[in-house]
């Protein structure tokens with residue numbers, strides 16, 4: 001991966017020569033953290049706990065005392081695309097290899113117990129994944145001619161319900177979130193918007209890391225700055241369903257509580273990787289390994305550190321300083337953070353609540369910087 005990226009980047013070797021061994025030590029010094037070492041639970045910065053969307057299929061929303069039998073649970077979850085009342089045709093062969101249903105209530109109380117037992121822990125990875133398919137059983141995969149994965153996909157509504165309950169727990173306990181999102185840019189933007197609209201300051205106080213962010217530069221800008229009403233909502237990698245391609249009904253607001261984290265092993269595959277790195281506001285940028293072999297983690301982090309330098313034109317010292325500052329801000333305890341920033345629209349809504357005599361003329365929804373000024377003139 002590193003060599004492919006170097007080959008794409010003219011001048012890469014020159015830029016790399018600025019990296020001295022001291023930079024590597026300096027950069028890796030602040031690495032042991034939940035967000036950077038995604039496979040480690042380091043007690044100094046806090047482990048993570050949460051249900052990843054890849055493992056959400058055994059979850060049943062029935063109470064623990066009335067969990068459905070396994071075949072019933074999975075028949076309802078994996079339905080035939082041609083007939084939603086029938087089980088998916090592939091289910092029968094996979095059913096014996098699927099885990100028994102797990103009560104979501106029981107899972108959440110275990111999760112809460114684990115989070116409370118580790119006061120510096122965070123919630124994650126949780127999120128949405130439209131690419132994941134349930135793996136085929138070992139005896140099927142043993143024949144190399146067979147695909148690794150089946151065609152069973154956990155429905156997004158099921159994933160979303162699990163994410164939201166874990167977000168509610170994160171809010172209640174005041175924990176940051178690491179959010180996984182694969183091939184679901186529109187759903188992720190809508191979900192962030194929904195949380196912002198419905199969960200108020202509890203959500204805004206949290207820091208949310210969009211880990212291994214795989215959206216387009218445009219979708220990153222939308223999340224950071226909000227979007228004008230006429231702009232398309234989703235990235236080009238996932239066209240919106242018909243009828244929702246433009247923001248005619250509501251205008252996604254900015255999400256000042258989000259950070260964007262990148263790993264070369266995932267985001268580096270994109271030909272737009274550097275454009276994406278440049279689309280991130282400097283104080284929201286994080287890096288990570290997103291790698292499962294612990295011995296490779298430092299090298300993976302070093303790779304993405306170098307890519308950040310190349311993309312942003314920062315030298316090694318500046319890159320270390322910025323990434324470290326961002327990381328430390330991300331993990332700052334909630335009670336030491338400044339209050340969440342409010343957009344002009346939110347300030348205006350508050351003023352409307354305070355002043356019942358505000359005229360309808362002032363109720364347009366734009367978040368434009370001129371709103372404050374306009375109000376000052378009236």
Ligand SMILES: [Zn+2]
Pocket residue numbers: 125179180181211212
């Ligand atoms: Zn992930």
